[in-house]
Amino acid sequence: MLGKTVKVVAKPRRGTRGAVSPRAARMVLAGAVLAGAVAGCGDEPIKMGAAAVVGDDRITTAKVDRAVLDCEKQFKADQVANQVRTALENQRQQQPTSGEPADCSARSAIDTMLNIEVAAAAAKAAGVSVSESQVDRMIGLMSQQAPAESIVVALGMPKQFTRDVARMNATQGLILQRLGADGNAQSPATLQAQQQALALFRQTAGKLDIKINPRFGSFDANRMTVTPITTRLSATESGVR
Known part of the structure; x- marks a missing residue:
């Protein structure tokens, strides 16, 4: 998971499956390891009804x-998902560079959907x-201390995407192994593998020619994420509804 961790301090109410441990919380960030790093955008307008375009495919x-x-x-009905998201927000406040708010x-949905698409393409590129x-x-690992579905909901996706997120996480892990990661998050081999993985995902995203509907923001190359729209043009003026 490229070394990112979350410290969870929230305790569940009665009837939940137990406290969300730091180990389980680390799994929360698995789907966000390369979040934003694969989200590209182009200057050309995209077709109406599309939130993003990945090659010839649309995310509607x-x-x-x-x-x-x-x-x-x-999320409203899931106590554990609430606890995990609270832990993420606490870490973000303590470490502003730890990532974007989970919601x-x-x-958030577009980021995850793009990551899923690019992870599949990167897997092919990496063999x-x-x-x-x-x-x-992977679902079993995510579920050791908290239901995998709750983790996915906490990250900002509905539970029906659990297998997609787990597949993306497993793909990232296998790519890191292929690139020489040794399981020690701070080892030179793993740190080098992380950089190579990021480069692979960026390269893959570039080949897929990803574009984002300006209604949902734009791509920030420095932060490597989809950021809120800042233009003063309305959706009609920008040519995309």
Whole structure:
């Protein structure tokens, strides 16, 4: 997981599956390891109804809207997801560079959907194949102290994306191993593998020619994430609804 950790201090109410441990919390960030690093954008307008375009494929605004609505509903009903998100926010306040806030937003959904698409393409480029059993094992790791579905909801996606997120996490791990990571987050070999993995994902994203609908923001190359729209032009003036 490229060495990122989260310290969880929240305790569950009665009836939950137990406190979310730091080990489980580390899994929370697995899906965000390369978050934003793969999200590109172009200057050309994209077709109406698309939140983003990945090569010839569209991520529709309807799919993004549904993901946001489902996530919001599931988050309200999931105590563990609330605890995990609180832990993420606490860490972000203590370490501002630890990442963007986790929430059920369109930007968060688009980021994750793009990461899923690019991870699959990067796996092919790296000669990595992720089996269903490896996805199952990743879900098992995520679920050791907290339900994997709750972790995914805490990260800002509805639970029906759990296998997609787990596959992305497993893909990232296998790519790091292929590049020489040795399991020690601070070792020179792992740090070098991290940089190579980031380069691979950026290169893969560039080849996929990813574009983002300006309604949802723009790509910040420095922060490597989709940032809120700053232009004064309305959706109509920018040519995209």
